Amino acid sequence: MISFVIYKFVVCVIVFGLSLAVAAYSTWWERKLSALLQDRIGPNRAGPFGLLQPLADGGKMFFKEEIIPNVSNKFLFILGPSLFMLTALMTGSVIPWGKSFTTEAGNTYSFQITDISIGVLYLFGVVSIGVYGIMIGGWASNNKFALLGAIRASSQMISYEIAMGISVIALIVTSGGTLSLSEIVEQQDAGFANIVWQPLGFLIFFICALAETNRAPFDLPECESELVGGYHTEYSSMKLGLFLFAEYINMFISSAIMAAFYFGGYNFPWAHELYQTLGLHDGSVWISIIGFGAFFTKICIFISVFMWVRWTLPRFRYDQLMHLGWKILLPLSLLNLAITVVVEYFRGNIHL
């Protein structure tokens, strides 16, 4: 029992540290990739290839002057970024990072903080709480621009959550009605990855994920040309840092969710053949680690695609954003759900 608690504690710390590290290096990679796409060199002064840049940025954030506006609600002003960061970190807890392994004593450990049976529901719940962080922060600033940014963020996240949710319902229908993330990933071990059955669903999910994480081309909440800085206009120092950092953590987690839902998570083609040639038996810790490597590679690719999209596309106009969300993605996701249900019914997987 004690070993179980210690193990879970260690996994928590690792996931927490991993989220922070990946978010930090996402900022570096964002700058590096944008430079690559624009014929520049990017950060190259702090350490080799500028690899110490995140440390320098973080240090800079901490040492900046911290300004809390006099007319703001101080409690809510501090609560906003804290809540945003908290929810961003909480989402990582249900993601299965690798296959579970068995020790010689016969104990099974999973590469997951907690495998709750309603993982998908938990994920959506936490993500929708995330909008409170932005909303509270923007409102507490007592600044018109911040409020406008916050309103944009909340309306955008609510609009796109619907299409996202429906596309995930279609996914759940194909994977036999389970809401547990580890089961969804495990099912893709035997057959194909879900992208084969749900290409349209993945496309909708991907577009919604861009909107959910406030990434370009849906970064209207922090649209500099119209709203100064959007919801974080009044923020400075590490509170601003938390907002920016949480955005990258959200990006990391949504990449992880996409990889787990649609691209098989820690599974990869010819995994079993590879394990056989390496002479690894089921339950070996090395299988878990190799699987985690595959999962992490997929996540990195998704993060890069997020950035690639950002540095290619210009920002949407607000009415275009709403038009896309309500009039295109929502009907499309409903259509996708209907088709999925009909197909699954005729395959005999759904019983009325």
Place this chain on the structure above:
Amino acid sequence: MQLTNRSKVVSDKVQTGMEKMYLPAILKGMMITASHIFKRRPTIKYPEHTRKMSAVYRGLHVLKRDEKGAERCTACGLCAVACPAEAITMESAERKKGEESLYREEKYARVYEINMLRCIFCGLCEEACPKEAIFLTDRIVDTEYEREDFIYGKDKLVEKIDKPIDVSKRQTLAVTEFKKIPGLKHNAVWEGNRLDRKSN
């Protein structure tokens, strides 16, 4: 009436279904940005590498000395007249006995100032100078905190005796040949020519 063939006919055709989807266009755009990953970067990593300077770069001025270390400038004021930015001012003085090693001729510039904020580095002063006294060099004017500090006096402009500044690249053959033409009045006092004229 059509004047040229360069005008383009504007159409307001309705988007086709493919175009309305935007996805093909987005993919095309992403391919364009991705292709830039493999392009050559024009950046010069400055402190380690510097841009190659032209051999005839026009930077900070120098007031030359002659072979014996005496100042060439005679404060004739031609550079100040030629200067389009009116950046040059000078005061002349008469050479005293015993100062022959300092100043080449009887008249010299007691004060010679160039305002580096006014100067446009066109090089006309250099062209106007009959004494080959002023040259633009490949040195760059330093940054300063005060405007006054940009007014360079003789202390900064005149080359140090022990550290002569090479201006051979800016002494083009055409100019040196031109300045040797004996018939031109301003060349009459040029040292090399003086002997020629006497012998004539």
